[in-house]
Amino acid sequence: MSQQFSSQAIAILIDELRRLPGIGKVTAQRLAFHILKAPTERALGLSDAIRAVKEKVRYCTACWNITESEVCDICHDAKRDPSLICVVEEPKDIVTMERTGEFRGLYHVLHGAISPLDRVSPDDIRARELVLRLHDTVREVIIATNPNIEGDATAMYLARLIKPIGVRVTRLARGLPMGGDLEYADDVTLARALEGRTEL
């Protein structure tokens, strides 16, 4: 296909775009032609942004969040409560949690979840690094992995690891989403909501 474009450069760009997740042949072609037609400073802006991410972004030495310094902004913020650590799978989950404005503790990014099917073992995630952070100041570890099989498996594994140290381990509540309708709740969510019912 690519050779018919009579430009090697556009064929290479289409091939590179197709390597991105969720980008198929048609989308890659559309994006490539968009880039070709875009003003040069726009296209070079994207090119430079990709390069900059690989050159500048590294991981916070404390919590494994992304950062451009030694330690990320959250770990560096003296107003945050160091006795609470919220454990998430990916850096983007921190953004989601921060959006609630409800959590004032620190984070720990696992960079994955345990998944035997995808061959992700406990050694492949930043679990050991989490345990090493649990000195005297830490009062509670809130596990905010995704509410799916991998997230649950990871939560169970971490709880087994951390509880013996004497630190409280909690997990985000599962139940009916706010603003929803009972009729549209799936069976598993409904069963969980029933199981975790609270006293009024």
Added chain:
Amino acid sequence: MSQQFSSQAIAILIDELRRLPGIGKVTAQRLAFHILKAPTERALGLSDAIRAVKEKVRYCTACWNITESEVCDICHDAKRDPSLICVVEEPKDIVTMERTGEFRGLYHVLHGAISPLDRVSPDDIRARELVLRLHDTVREVIIATNPNIEGDATAMYLARLIKPIGVRVTRLARGLPMGGDLEYADDVTLARALEGRTEL
């Protein structure tokens, strides 16, 4: 949102990706984190491919197809029939036409279609350049603009422009797609198929 990422570089990359057509906030985030985690040579490959397209690709001085030389491969091919010119909206349409293997003439890329709603006037497409190509050797102009309102308007405009010169102007046939089922044909297509019915 972007500032919460505690990395300016990733926020910039997300913003740049969001400028691409069909890429929303969630997709841009997913792509940015994919690029962050990808091997450096993969990410730089994409970065360089974008830059190369802007630096190397230009338009064929004869037919306005994309090329990296003065004249594109098709215009340069002595085996192609210069008496036939197929008019398409975009360079990628040439790839689609070539895939059939049925057309052995030359092309002309308009880079758009007339659309009053999108403020694309006849002066915004390469229509004048097409007329300037119609010297004695050209026998027929086949208009292969898209089978929609803009494509039809463009075809009508070009026909009015070219016919007085004495060159034959044709348009790709409209009708039922091959392999389809009459039941699933939309009304407009069916009406067109009836209108353009052929003798058996």
